[in-house]
Amino acid sequence: xxxxxxxxxxxxxxxxxxxxxxxxxxxxxxxxxxxxxxxxxxxxxxxxxxxxxxxxxxxxxxxxxxxxxxxxxxxxxxxxxxxxxxxxxxxxxxxxxxxxxxxxxxxxxxxxxxxxxxxxxxxxxxxxxxxxxxxxxxxxxxxxxxxxxxxxxxxxxxxxxxxxxxxxxxxxxxxxxxxxxxxxxxxxxxxxxxxxxxxxxxxxxxxxxxxxxxxxxxxxxxxxxxxxxxxxxxxxxxxxxxxxxxxxxxxxxxxxxxxxxxxxxxxxxxx
Amino acid sequence: xxxxxxxxxxxxxxxxxxxxxxxxxxxxxxxxxxxxxxxxxxxxxxxxxxxxxxxxxxxxxxxxxxxxxxxxxxxxxxxxxxxxxxxxxxxxxxxxxxxxxxxxxxxxxxxxxxxxxxxxxxxxxxxxxxxxxxxxxxxxxxxxxxxxxxxxxxxxxxxxxxxxxxxxxxxxxxxxxxxxxxxxxxxxxxxxxxxxxxxxxxxxxxxxxxxxxxxxxxxxxxxxxxxxxxxxxxxxxxxxxxxxxxxxxxxxxxxxxxxxxxxxxxxxxxxxxxxxxxxxxxxxxxxxxxxxxxxxxxxxxxxxxxxxxxxxxxxxxxxxxxxxxxxxxxxxxxxxxxxxxxxxxxxxxxxxxxxxxxxxxxxxxxxxxxxxxxxxxxxxxxxxxxxxxxxxxxxxxxxxxxxxxxxxxxxxxxxxxxxxxxxxxxxxxxxxxxxxxxxxxxxxxxxxxxxxxxxxxxxxxxxxxxxxxxxxxxxxxxxxxxxxxxxxxxx
Numbered sequence: 001x002x003x004x005x006x007x008x009x010x011x012x013x014x015x016x017x018x019x020x021x022x023x024x025x026x027x028x029x030x031x032x033x034x035x036x037x038x039x040x041x042x043x044x045x046x047x048x049x050x051x052x053x054x055x056x057x058x059x060x061x062x063x064x065x066x067x068x069x070x071x072x073x074x075x076x077x078x079x080x081x082x083x084x085x086x087x088x089x090x091x092x093x094x095x096x097x098x099x100x101x102x103x104x105x106x107x108x109x110x111x112x113x114x115x116x117x118x119x120x121x122x123x124x125x126x127x128x129x130x131x132x133x134x135x136x137x138x139x140x141x142x143x144x145x146x147x148x149x150x151x152x153x154x155x156x157x158x159x160x161x162x163x164x165x166x167x168x169x170x171x172x173x174x175x176x177x178x179x180x181x182x183x184x185x186x187x188x189x190x191x192x193x194x195x196x197x198x199x200x201x202x203x204x205x206x207x208x209x210x211x212x213x214x215x216x217x218x219x220x221x222x223x224x225x226x227x228x229x230x231x232x233x234x235x236x237x238x239x240x241x242x243x244x245x246x247x248x249x250x251x252x253x254x255x256x257x258x259x260x261x262x263x264x265x266x267x268x269x270x271x
Numbered sequence: 272x273x274x275x276x277x278x279x280x281x282x283x284x285x286x287x288x289x290x291x292x293x294x295x296x297x298x299x300x301x302x303x304x305x306x307x308x309x310x311x312x313x314x315x316x317x318x319x320x321x322x323x324x325x326x327x328x329x330x331x332x333x334x335x336x337x338x339x340x341x342x343x344x345x346x347x348x349x350x351x352x353x354x355x356x357x358x359x360x361x362x363x364x365x366x367x368x369x370x371x372x373x374x375x376x377x378x379x380x381x382x383x384x385x386x387x388x389x390x391x392x393x394x395x396x397x398x399x400x401x402x403x404x405x406x407x408x409x410x411x412x413x414x415x416x417x418x419x420x421x422x423x424x425x426x427x428x429x430x431x432x433x434x435x436x437x438x439x440x441x442x443x444x445x446x447x448x449x450x451x452x453x454x455x456x457x458x459x460x461x462x463x464x465x466x467x468x469x470x471x472x473x474x475x476x477x478x479x480x481x482x483x484x485x486x487x488x489x490x491x492x493x494x495x496x497x498x499x500x501x502x503x504x505x506x507x508x509x510x511x512x513x514x515x516x517x518x519x520x521x522x523x524x525x526x527x528x529x530x531x532x533x534x535x536x537x538x539x540x541x542x543x544x545x546x547x548x549x550x551x552x553x554x555x556x557x558x559x560x561x562x563x564x565x566x567x568x569x570x571x572x573x574x575x576x577x578x579x580x581x582x583x584x585x586x587x588x589x590x591x592x593x594x595x596x597x598x599x600x601x602x603x604x605x606x607x608x609x610x611x612x613x614x615x616x617x618x619x620x621x622x623x624x625x626x627x628x629x630x631x632x633x634x635x636x637x638x639x640x641x642x643x644x645x646x647x648x649x650x651x652x653x654x655x656x657x658x659x660x661x662x663x664x665x666x667x668x669x670x671x672x673x674x675x676x677x678x679x680x681x682x683x684x685x686x687x688x689x690x691x692x693x694x695x696x697x698x699x700x701x702x703x704x705x706x707x708x709x710x711x712x713x714x715x716x717x718x719x720x721x722x723x724x725x726x727x728x729x730x731x732x733x734x735x736x737x738x739x740x741x742x743x744x745x746x747x748x749x750x751x752x753x754x755x756x757x758x759x760x761x762x
């Protein structure tokens with residue numbers, strides 16, 4: 001296995017993370033300050049990545065946008081883990097039971113809708129905004145984690161150490177938390193990384209169609225949408241937000257792959 | 272080099288073929304919005320008129336490219352000395368597309384239908400002053416008014432006042448039947464409307480044999496469609512930033528003109544603290560119009576200081592009264608005792624609104640007013656803002672000609688209720704003397720600017736583009752129309 005992938009993945013994700021963190025305290029320019037007279041400047045020494053159609057510094061907007069993208073994806077994955085894992089554990093604890101059936105069919109139901117459709121539904125009801133985008137992306141993460149957890153937990157339930165715990169008189173809830181969950185952690189971390197990159201893409205997609213964060217909050221997807229008609233005049237306005245999305249998603253995917261190689265017990269024989 | 276020879280051969284062949292044919296007689300016109308139906312007498316959407324006005328339907332009078340009122344189905348008209356009765360002499364030998372003859376009876380039917388209680392006409396005010404429509408003979412009709420008025424020929428030129436036939440009136444929405452030089456061919460929903468030449472037209476025959484209106488709402492797709500030659504002209508091109516590119520391209524002509532679209536930051540006059548004129552003035556002073564025209568419209572547009580078109584002779588330039596002055600804005604807010612103000616700013620899809628809204632939000636922030644921007648689709652905007660009046664601020668372009676009268680409607684979405692203003696508009700409706708009309712119009716403009724009902728931004732420019740060789744398209748938009756009667760391809 002090449003060492004380049006993991007290294008590159010870590011590097012890209014670190015760069016994005018650090019950029020987002022820096023933007024909390026400092027950006028080269030104020031992203032809410034418009035300067036129409038300075039619009040569509042090509043990249044130069046002052047504006048490293050140029051300015052957009054309102055004369056805002058694109059680098060500053062990308063930095064703040066990174067924060068938003070990461071925050072949305074992070075909370076959305078958090079919702080997925082927080083709801084999906086307990087549901088999966090619950091279902092696996094009594095396979096074939098009514099609870100199991102109910103949880104899994106509910107999952108199928110949510111799973112059957114494409115993520116973006118759920119997102120559009122939610123934003124149509126509650127109005128567009130970053131919070132609703134988070135909820136929408138979070139909801140479609142739930143079945144992913146619930147299924148993963150249930151599937152892996154089912155096989156763990158047949159293992160000897162779980163048998164031992166049962167013989168020792170532990171209840172299903174305790175076994176799930178004390179024995180099953182720790183053995184799922186690696187799997188969940190890998191999945192979370194992958195879902196994280198999907199979350200970034202979903203957030204970009206939602207704000208591209210105008211259902212994500214609302215102006216003046218900069219977001220990568222909306223930057224892309226707004227620069228669409230400007231591509232032939234000032235390509236840099238569209239290229240840099242596009243690159244930011246590509247770099248982040250690529251980094252997370254590389255990182256996710258290498259984490260899987262390392263952590264996923266199902267792949268351990270390949271090492 | 273057989274390849275070269277072949278290329279030359281094909282080039283010569285192509286040249287021979289193209290010169291052997293006469294000029295093209297078909298045209299494809301791009302439009303941003305698809306009309307919800309095709310009945311101009313039953314809907315408010317501008318897109319309806321942009322397809323059918325002057326092409327499929329005609330009225331007694333019509334607007335010319337410069338906004339003047341020209342004879343339409345009426346050859347001529349006279350006014351009685353007391354100004355109470357108009358006598359219209361109609362063209363004879365006019366037939367609807369379904370073969371029915373057009374007579375004075377149809378005039379009575381059309382006007383009575385438009386002003387009936389159950390009529391869904393979007394501009395019923397145009398007909399409010401009509402008392403009765405009296406048929407004298409087949410080609411003569413008298414219209415009796417309630418009050419003397421000089422406005423009738425202007426009112427009848429609107430798309431909402433076109434002539435329809437009793438036999439087809441109920442199905443106009445999907446199968447429009449008019450008297451115009453083109454007849455409706457088909458409507459491919461979501462894609463295009465096609466019209467073809469009416470060979471039995473009563474007037475001057477048109478040069479085009481066929482015209483299609485294609486609906487492309489996405490600015491990028493519109494740009495590609497123009498560039499690929501899928502559409503021949505886009506009279507209201509949605510992305511002004513692309514106009515310089517078309518100008519630089521030898522295949523295209525940019526057609527930049529004026530519209531009747533007063534673009535305003537509308538304020539909910541009934542919702543505190545916007546019911547306070549000081550706050551509204553503060554908002555107006557906080558806005559830098561030139562930054563909005565430059566930033567949102569890439570320089571296309573004329574600043575306005577009241578709800579009136581600058582190219583109209585009675586326009587009063589009041590932009591200085593609400594000039595960009597953030598310090599004055601702050602002082603006014605202080606005087607009004609307003610602190611920590613957060614207003615909703617609901618924006619419909621056009622770029623003047625979306626981009627203009629971001630610029631205005633930034634300018635308002637400079638004087639201490641925060642805004643919650645919400646981007647809405649047109650249907651949501653109509654529901655929430657226009658009908659529901661659930662907004663603080665919104666940006667919209669009022670594209671109807673001479674529409675200052677909307678300020679006399681207290682239930683109109685910005686909810687301006689001023690009896691003095693309403694009296695002016697009432698007087699204006701019956702005033703026939705040109706000089707007195709001017710005075711009244713000036714007073715009306717000054718009053719709404721003084722009360723700062725809305726913040727007046729700019730007159731929307733018509734930024735159009737057409738393929739080289741296509742002539743006769745309107746440069747300006749005195750009404751919502753794509754009049755194709757004078758359009759042709761140069762040989």
